[in-house]
Amino acid sequence: MGEQIIKIEGLKAEIDGKEILKGINLTVNTGEIHAIMGPNGSGKSTLSSVLAGREEYEVTGGSVDYLGKDLLELDPEERSWEGLFLAFQYPVEIPGVSNINFLKTALAEKAKYQGREAMPAKEFLALVKEKSALVELSDKLKNRSVNEGFSGGEKKRNEIFQMAMLEPRLSILDETDSGLDIDALRIVANGVNTLKTENNATIVITHYQRLLDYIVPDFVHVLYDGRIIRTGDKNLALELEERGYDWLIKEFA
């Protein structure tokens, strides 16, 4: 077993006074891929938002230990500097902010936080070239404004490109497969698999078993009504694909 990256205990969170997460327990170690599945409205995206630090969600209970730090005490950017990465379900379009320039700033701020010198421009550009090839992101897209005018597939590939640039310890992919055709899905999955090392870990949030054919999970968790109601291996995903969630929900009830 690898080293513990994140340990979520009894995590509760609400938005606008409505409780969404009702006590999540989840531990992820290095070298592991965890899939979180569940019906709509079960709290999957809330979980990723809370872990990434979105202010709209209020954490009302529980704790999150991330590499020995209290994750919930960190600002979103500090979480990123500490190696947490969230691939957004809906990547935001930011007209006028260049994809490359913002990544340069992000890397420079991370370096500063870690007390390192910022990467020289030449090295940075070489890294951009290497990492964008991973998800077949063209020069044109790299230099455009962040996600502006990108197709659904291009946005998701851009997310994985950024993930590659930031080299996170823990990546959370929030429905990265939604809206992707098979080709784009393969490119994205290939990128994620290539980035996997013995030293990092991935949480894949998804609706569909399809993605898990390409990114094979070590654990599959079923989230329902703000709790994890079942944990299994990759076969659980196959079973869910066949039988749906109702039988599990009934058992849980």
Place this chain on the structure above:
Amino acid sequence: MTLLKEKNIDLPQSIISAEAVKLAVDKIDSLDFPTRRTEDWRYAKLGKILNKKFDRPTSNRINVNEFLITELDVYTVVFVNGVFNEEESLLPDETGVVCKLLSKEAGAVSEYDRLAKDSNEIFSAINTAYASEGIYLRIEKNYKVSKPIYILNVCTGTQLISNSRCLIVAESSSEVEIVQGFYAKSSKENFNNSLTEVFVKANANVVIHKVQNLGSEDRQVCTEEVHQEKDSTFKINTFQLGGEFLRNGLNIRVDGTNCYTEMNGFFNGKNSQYLDNHTRVDHLKSNCTSSELYKGILRDSSTGVFNGKVIVHQDAQVIEAYQQNNNVILSDNAVMNTKPELEIYADDVKCSHGTTTGQFDEKAIFYLQARGVSKDSAKEMLVEAFAEEVFEKVENEDIVSFIKSLI
């Protein structure tokens, strides 16, 4: 000691034109200072100017290197507190350019005060009556000035009043690019009153970049009176950066057919700054286009005002007039007052105007943060992106990077 509230102006009368001075002095007598009930000044806290006691400026020999635009080859005309500074200037020496001090022309210039004299703004009358000096630029017919002319106005000292005056005459089919900069050096609670007249004659092309970056306690009233003849192009880009109180009045009379007029502006409010842009375009003749884009950022407890007026007169047919003002408010205490106005008396026109005032998209800020950009940097990135649309209107890249370096 000058106390404007009492119209007690302790400055020697202007020697530029006795005739203009006489008219202006009469006007000062007959006009009152605007109040909060004067529509065009309703948001301006004029007490900051009217209730203060100002001293006469003394000539100050200061070094202006810090305000030069590195990389850019320009002619420079330097004024310090309204007084010409010859050592620091590099006047145009091209055959097609006349660049002289207005006082040396002693009223010989028939264009002087012609656009300003009908104005009912008391600050314009004060400028005409008391401007000790000014610059006169004439670009000869069919002549294109080889490089931009940079007019620097630097305020220095404490509680001084100064008038800046400028007359630009672009003869037919001439071309010129002008940078007009207003800066501060060890400047405290100074008041600068600037008036620029521009004649854009037939088929001429005039571009002005106006940069206002005064000290955090300085005040300024800045007026342009522009007259366009047929087939001419006039473009002005205004950047309101530093200064406690900046009030701009830009008036353009498009008095010829087939003209193009463009007004762009970016204002960047911080602390308790008051940044006011009043613009007015009168379309008097047919087949003209005017386009206006002002964008503003308001932080802290700053106040912004945009009032853009386009008047399409009865005989001006086939006019296209576009006006847009977009603002972003970054603080609960910041205020934006915006009023785009169209008055149309012709029937064949294509006009649009619009304004938005809002905040940055929280989702965009969070997205950048989640990738490791601190919240403050994320906001600055969005400010830059927001302003970019205005900077894109400035074709000269060196001027763009110079202005960006001031923000």
